[in-house]
Amino acid sequence: MYFTIRKRRSNSVLGGKDNNCIMAMSGLLQELRCPICLEFFNNPTTLPCEHTFCHSCIQGTLVAQGPRCPECRATFLQDQLRPNRILRNMVDRVHTELGVGTCPMHQECLRMFCVTDQRLTCVVCRDAKEHYGHVFQPISEAAATSKEELNMALGFLLKDNSALKKLISLQRLEIQKTKDNCHHLLDNIGVQFKVLHQFLRQREQQLKKEVKDQERELLTPLEQHLLQMEQTLKERLKMEEILQAKVDLNEPNHFQQWWIDEGSLVIEGLKNKEQNTMTDLYKSEVCELQMSPDVGDSISLGPYLSHLQFFVWKEMLKVIKPVPDRVAVAKRSNSCLVVSSDSRSVRHVDSRTRWGSATGGPEFSMCHTWSDEGFRAGKHYWEVDVGKKSHWSLGLDAQSASSRDAVCRLNSSFGKHRVRSAREILVDLQVRPTKIGTFLDCERKRVSFYNADDMSLIHSCSYDTDKSLFVYFNPGFYFKGENADPLVVIWY
Structure with a gap:
């Protein structure tokens, strides 16, 4: 009996402890619920006042009633919201312990999906007050709808990623193409x-x-003459030594005997056989062996000496390939232009001189011309000397059935330069060019203008026609002779 009572008391005590644990656990679970939606925290976010809500709930409250805490009404700023990682970890642990398919509030199986709250619920939750008026779907139906949307998104992503892969492949090809072109250019530069x-x-x-050949030719006789002079000097120095020794001889007998035997003959050999005056008594070897004419300055390369680089540069034109095109200017009838006989230059003439009056000549629109031949393929470069002209226009025109249409032109008017293609662009040049270089790339359909004085790029423009392109020349208005200088095509 005692044992039974003790056992019952023991069970009663244990049962009380279990109830206390369950109540404590229930209270703990309540602390993990959002005060707004009453569900377990979803991405818990803490305010500066230390109250915590679901991130979506506080965002909805922020829109509905402004930046105030739903519990204490304290104000806050959007950037003061902080995620509560500790609560998030606790909620995740609860979900793990209770099981994924079990409602944490009612311990019922999760069979419904609340479309309004975007949550899995049980049947009891569906009928609860907090879900009044909400839209529900069976989980299988909601999952099918979600999977359909997932498949659509996946299909889009697969298609978009495939397109992106192709784009990446094309970009890599373009990068490789650019590298290959650069390597080709580097190799070409090295070869050139x-x-x-x-x-x-x-x-x-x-x-x-x-x-060296001139040096050898000039030095041979000079060195031979020097050798002869040195040999003569050697002999005469020896004679000088002998005579000096006899001058110092103080014994008259010995001296006179030497004079009879040798001295008179030596002195006689020094005398000039064809003397005219006393100054010509002795024969001078200096007169016989005069220094050769001044030939040191006769070594010369002609103009190569002073203009070596220029003449070598001219010779280099023979090995430079290709050289600029020899563009020929076409002659036009009924025009106020004069083209040179070699078709290299064109200038504007005074209309009063040529046509008899200031208004009797053609309009300015007629005061331009083109090249004899057009370009349709390949790469071409030519230069035109504009000198100090104040007004001129150069460029390219396309051949049409009845006229020639402007493709790209560079115009200069009193120091201001404009490029006219699809639209007109004002070009700011720091240095006024005196020579204009034009590069035409028919393969890329691109025209580039350069300051040929220093090869700095002025402007580049593209075109889309497949017609033949002719070089356009307009020397500008005459301006009473102030702009009378011609445009000259430079032929190398």
Whole structure:
């Protein structure tokens, strides 16, 4: 009996402890619920006042009633919201312990999906007050709808990623193409300069050989003459030594005997056989062996000496390939232009001189011309000397059935330069060019203008026509002779 009572008391005590644990656990679970939606925290977010809510709930409250805490009404700023990682970890642990398919509030199976709250619920939750008026779906139906949307998104992502992969592949090809083009250009530069270096080295050796040959030709007689002078001096120094020794001889007998035996003959050999005056008593070897004429300055390369680089540059044109195109200016009838006989230059003439009056000549629109031949393929470059002209226009026109249409032109008017293509652009040039270089790339359909004085780029423009392109020349208004200088095509 005692044992039974003790056992019952023991069970009663244990049962009380279990109830206390359950109540404590229930209270703990309540602390993990959002005060707004009464569900377990979803991405818990803490305010500066230390109250915590679901992130979506506080965002909805923020829109509905402004930045105030739903519990204490304290104000806050949007950037003061902080995620509560401790609560999030606790909620995740509760979900794990209770099981994914069990309602944490009612311990019922989760069979419904609340479309309004975007939550899984049980049947009891569906009928609860907090879900009044909400839209519900069976989980299987909601999952099918979600999976359909997922498949659509996945299909889009697969298609978009495939397109992105192709784009990446094309970009890599473009990068490789750019690298290949750069390597090709580098190799081409190396080859071109190798030709120039080889020419310069050969020409340097040729010019040095010419100087060496001239040196040898001039030095041979000079050195032979020097050798003869040195031999004569050697003999006369020996004679000087003998005579000096006899001058110092103080014994008259010995001296006179030497004079009879040798001295008179030696002195006689020094005398000039064809003397005219006393000054010509002795024959001078200096007169006989005069220094050769001044030939040191006769070594010369002609103009190469002072203009070496210029003449070598001219010679380099023979090995430079290609050189600028020799564009020929076409002659036009009924025009106020005069083209030179070699078709290299064109200038504007005074209309009063040519046509008899200031208004009797053609309009300015007629005061332009083109090249004899057009370009349709390949790469071409030419230069035009504009000098100090105040007004001119150069460019390219496309051939049409009845006229020629402007493709790209560079216009200069009193120091201001404009490029006219699809639209007109004002070009700011720091240095006023005196020569204009034009590069036409028919493959890329691109025209580039350069300051040929320093090869700085002025402007580039593209075109889309497949017609033949002709070089356009307009020397500008006459301006009473102030702009009378011609446009001259530079032929190399």
